[in-house]
Amino acid sequence: MNPWxxxxxxxxxxxxxxxxxxxxxxxxxxxxxxxxxxxxxPVSGMDHVLAMIAVGLWGAVLGPPAIWVxxxxxxxxxxxxxxxxxxxxxxxxxxIGIAISAIxxxxxxxxxxxxxxxxxxxxxxxxxxxxxxxxxxELPEGTSALLYSLGFVVATGLLHAVGILLGVxxxxxxxxNALRVAGAGVSLAGLYFLWRxxx
Amino acid sequence: xxxxxxxxVVITTVAAAPAAEAHLVETGFGAFYDGIAHxxxxxxxxxxxxxxxxxxxxxxxxAARYALFALxxxxxxxGFLGARWPGSxxxxxWTTLTFLLAGALVALNARIRDGGIAALAVLAGTLHGFxxxxxxxxLGASSLALGGAIAAVFCITAIVxxxxxxxxxxxxxxxxxxxxxxxxxxxxxxxxxxxxxxA
Numbered sequence: 529m530n531p532w533x534x535x536x537x538x539x540x541x542x543x544x545x546x547x548x549x550x551x552x553x554x555x556x557x558x559x560x561x562x563x564x565x566x567x568x569x570p571v572s573g574m575d576h577v578l579a580m581i582a583v584g585l586w587g588a589v590l591g592p593p594a595i596w597v598x599x600x601x602x603x604x605x606x607x608x609x610x611x612x613x614x615x616x617x618x619x620x621x622x623x624i625g626i627a628i629s630a631i632x633x634x635x636x637x638x639x640x641x642x643x644x645x646x647x648x649x650x651x652x653x654x655x656x657x658x659x660x661x662x663x664x665x666e667l668p669e670g671t672s673a674l675l676y677s678l679g680f681v682v683a684t685g686l687l688h689a690v691g692i693l694l695g696v697x698x699x700x701x702x703x704x705n706a707l708r709v710a711g712a713g714v715s716l717a718g719l720y721f722l723w724r725x726x727x
Numbered sequence: 728x729x730x731x732x733x734x735x736v737v738i739t740t741v742a743a744a745p746a747a748e749a750h751l752v753e754t755g756f757g758a759f760y761d762g763i764a765h766x767x768x769x770x771x772x773x774x775x776x777x778x779x780x781x782x783x784x785x786x787x788x789x790a791a792r793y794a795l796f797a798l799x800x801x802x803x804x805x806g807f808l809g810a811r812w813p814g815s816x817x818x819x820x821w822t823t824l825t826f827l828l829a830g831a832l833v834a835l836n837a838r839i840r841d842g843g844i845a846a847l848a849v850l851a852g853t854l855h856g857f858x859x860x861x862x863x864x865x866l867g868a869s870s871l872a873l874g875g876a877i878a879a880v881f882c883i884t885a886i887v888x889x890x891x892x893x894x895x896x897x898x899x900x901x902x903x904x905x906x907x908x909x910x911x912x913x914x915x916x917x918x919x920x921x922x923x924x925x926a
Contacts, residue, residue, distance in 0.1 A: 596901040600834055600908045606913035614919025673924075674770045674823070677916035682908045 537610035560674035566679025569663060570687065575626050575721045576659055581694070582633035582714045583652055585707060588695020589637055594645055595695075598652050599688040603681050605653040609660025610677075623725040625658030630718030637711025659684075762875025766883075771822040772855050772876075773883075778829035778910045779851060780884045781903055783844050784891020785833060791888035793845040799881040801852025802859070806873040809860025818858055820921055825851040825916025833907025852880070889905065 539668065570576050581682040583602055612619060617627070635641070643651070663680065694710070697703025766772045776798070783794035829851065832839065839847075859876050894900055 600901075600904050601910035603908045604831070604834060604915070607915035610916045611919040614916070614923050616923075670743070672770065673920035674774075674913060674917045677920070678770065678774075678909070678913040680916070682914040685905060685909055 536664035546592055552723050553558075562675035563679040565622055566676035566681075567683045569676075569680055573663070574717070575630055576663060576684075577687060578714045578717050579626065579629045579633055579655065579659065580684055581691040582630065582711070583715075584688040584691020584693075585637045585689070585695050585710060586633055586648070586652075586691075588692050588698055589640055589707065590642060590648060593691060594648050596617035597645060599685060599692070602652055602656050602688065603648050603685055605656035606684060607677075607681065610663070611660075612657070613661040618656060619661045622658050622662045624722065625655065626662060627718050627721035627725050629655035629658060630721060631715050632718075634711045634714030634716075634718055638715060639711075640708070689698040749833055758869045758871040759875040759878070762863070762877075763879040764874035764875075765859065765872065766876045766879040771819065771826060772859070772880075773912070774910050775822065775826040775829060775851055775855055775885060776883045778826045778833055778907065779848055781907055782829050782837075782839070783848070783884070784888040784894075785836060785903060786839060786841065786844055786902075788892050789893050790841045790844040791838075793841050794848045794888060795881065795884050797845045797848035798852040798884055799877045801849040802856035802877050803873070805856025805858075806860035806863075806876070807851035807870075807923035809857035810863070810870075810873070810880055811860075814860035817862055817872050818854070821854055821916070822858055822924045823914050823917045823921065827911050827918065830907045830910030830912075830914060834904050834911055835906055835907075870913050898913075 570580070580602075583598055587598040590598075609619065633655070636651075695707065698707055729775075749886075766776070779794055779798060783791040829847065856873075861875060863876075864873055891903055894903065
């Protein structure tokens with residue numbers, strides 16, 4: 529037999545023999561706990577909450593298509609950040625990045641900055657990596673990783689939805705002013721988070 | 728390596744692999760309903776069926792019809808294969824990849840041809856059916872349980888895909904894409920968990 533074919537056959541045999549070791553087929557255990565733990569996790573940190581709501585607010589300020597592009601893009605890029613964290617790939621200055629995300633996103637809402645859609649998506653995606661990296665790693669014992677992840681993503685998406693719903697106020701002059709004040713509040717909170725992160 | 732020595736290595740490796748800790752959901756109504764509950768209570772299966780139904784619904788009536796029949800039939804074939812040769816176990820990496828891919832395609836609103844949807848349904852259905860057969864069979868589940876699982880897959884696909892094809896343009900369609908991004912994000916995070924577990 530060709531030596532390459534023989535090597536391939538051996539590797540395949542070994543892989544098949546090891547495969548049952550990967551069988552973590554206890555999906556039915558810890559499902560409710562996993563989902564609820566994931567659902568609660570994003571709202572346990574005010575920095576994450578404010579930044580997520582600010583994403584929704586900014587999307588509402590920008591209007592279509594940003595109002596839906598940002599919430600579609602954010603979870604996927606955030607999960608990519610979580611994946612980097614789970615794989616042990618370090619991302620420098622995670623806490624500082626999260627704090628700056630609140631400052632920048634709040635400032636975007638405050639100043640009603642309207643960059644091109646690709647730039648807005650890029651800014652949001654950049655910060656999403658920090659949020660995902662920081663929050664995607666903590667799985668409580670005895671819970672389903674998949675349902676924890678799903679709960680985590682759903683909670684983040686719902687925070688975006690809160691921002692988008694609040695952003696409806698942008699249609700009215702008073703509501704527009706209220707949103708700018710909210711943006712300023714998010715930025716100020718971001719400054720506080722930044723101060724806490726560097727001291 | 729001599730054939731006897733190789734055989735010894737393979738047997739030792741297989742014996743050393745930890746057993747799958749799966750357990751079939753028992754509804755108390757019999758094997759058929761246990762099979763239905765198995766799909767509904769197994770997040771990877773449920774997310775894959777939902778993601779594929781969303782994708783098929785996005786692409787229109789014909790694609791939805793293809794998926795409606797391709798997915799359960801492939802599930803049936805995979806189920807019998809898994810029950811016959813259950814050696815590979817739960818294959819969580821591959822089942823995660825299938826719903827991750829389907830979710831990402833939904834989020835991207837990918838313009839896939841009807842044949843592509845059918846092919847994806849066949850691949851995913853065979854894989855998940857195989858895992859069902861491999862994990863349910865050794866637990867004493869009869870082919871009736873597999874029938875229940877296939878009935879569940881058919882019904883979920885029919886209902887979800889039909890609803891999505893009937894959705895008007897605008898926000899409802901965007902909500903579908905957001906749902907796809909959530910499924911894909913949960914898949915990405917789960918991949919990270921699996922990588923960490925294996926490492």
